[in-house]
Amino acid sequence: MNKVVLILVACMVFSCGSKKEAARKKDPRKTNTERVVIQEKSEDKPVIREPQEHTTTTETNMPISSTEDYIATFSAIAQEEMRLYGIPASITLAQGILESNSGKGRLSVEANNHFGIKCHDWTGDRIHHDDDASQECFRKYIDAKYSYRDHSLFLTTRSRYSKLFDLKKNDYKGWAKELKAAGYATDRKYPDKLISLIERYDLDKFDEAVVGYKYEETVASNRTGNTTYTVVKGDTLYSISKKYNMTVKELQDMNGLRDNALSIGQELLIKPL
Known part of the structure; x- marks a missing residue:
C-alpha cells in the first residue's frame, strides 16, 4: 500500500514539473510573437509612390469658359514655346483661340488638339472629325500642352514655313501674313483674324516679355520700291492721309480703293515722307 502511495505522489510531482517546463518553453514563443508585432508597427511608414508618367488631370485640361480663361491657361506654355522655337507667343x-474656339471646340475638348493638326504620319491616338472632308483623321493628345509642342514642331520642321523665321520674333503682323502665304490656312482673312485677336486681347505683351522689348512697326519699301504702310487697329483713311500729308482721294486712287473700308494688316501704298 505504501508503495502505491509513493508511486502516485511521484507521478503527481513529475506531472507538475512537466507543466512548469512546458510553461517555461511557451514563454520564449510568447516573447517572439510580441516582438514580431512591434516590428510590424515600426515598419508601418507611408509609402512614397513614383508619379505616373502620363496623367489626364492637369490644369490645361480644366474646362475653359471664356477667351480670357484660355489666355490665362495657355499664355505661359506659348511663351515657353517661343523661347524654345522662336514662334511669337x-x-x-491667337491661332489656338481661333482654331479651338477658345478651347471649346470638339477637337480641343475631346482630343486636346488646339490647332487642328491632322494625322499624317501620326502613330498615336486619333479622332475623326468633319473638316475639309467627312470624318478626317486628327491627332489626339493626352494633354493640351503636347498640342502646343506639336504646333511648334509642325512649323519648324517643314521647309515651306522657313521664311517665318527670317522675321523678328515679335513681328506678329509679319508672321500672320507669312502663315497665310505659306499655305497654313486657305481663309484669305486668316491674317486679319489673327491680328485682330492679338490686338483685341493685347497678346503681343507676351512676346515683349520674352524678347524684352516691344516691336515698333516702321514704314517700309516693297519690292517695287514703293513705300507701304500696314493698317493697324484704329486707322482710317483720313488719319493715314493726314499722317503722310495726302488727301483721302489720293490714298484711294493710289491703292485702287472704291470706299473707305480698311482691314487690320492691309498694306497701303503711300507717298514717301
Whole structure:
C-alpha cells in the first residue's frame, strides 16, 4: 500500500514539473510573437509612390469658359514655346483661340488638339472629325500642352514655313501674313483674324516679355520700291492721309480703293515722307 502511495505522489510531482517546463518553453514563443508585432508597427511608414508618367488631370485640361480663361491657361506654355522655337507667343495663342474656339471646340475638348493638326504620319491616338472632308483623321493628345509642342514642331520642321523665321520674333503682323502665304490656312482673312485677336486681347505683351522689348512697326519699301504702310487697329483713311500729308482721294486712287473700308494688316501704298 505504501508503495502505491509513493508511486502516485511521484507521478503527481513529475506531472507538475512537466507543466512548469512546458510553461517555461511557451514563454520564449510568447516573447517572439510580441516582438514580431512591434516590428510590424515600426515598419508601418507611408509609402512614397513614383508619379505616373502620363496623367489626364492637369490644369490645361480644366474646362475653359471664356477667351480670357484660355489666355490665362495657355499664355505661359506659348511663351515657353517661343523661347524654345522662336514662334511669337501672340501668334500661337491667337491661332489656338481661333482654331479651338477658345478651347471649346470638339477637337480641343475631346482630343486636346488646339490647332487642328491632322494625322499624317501620326502613330498615336486619333479622332475623326468633319473638316475639309467627312470624318478626317486628327491627332489626339493626352494633354493640351503636347498640342502646343506639336504646333511648334509642325512649323519648324517643314521647309515651306522657313521664311517665318527670317522675321523678328515679335513681328506678329509679319508672321500672320507669312502663315497665310505659306499655305497654313486657305481663309484669305486668316491674317486679319489673327491680328485682330492679338490686338483685341493685347497678346503681343507676351512676346515683349520674352524678347524684352516691344516691336515698333516702321514704314517700309516693297519690292517695287514703293513705300507701304500696314493698317493697324484704329486707322482710317483720313488719319493715314493726314499722317503722310495726302488727301483721302489720293490714298484711294493710289491703292485702287472704291470706299473707305480698311482691314487690320492691309498694306497701303503711300507717298514717301
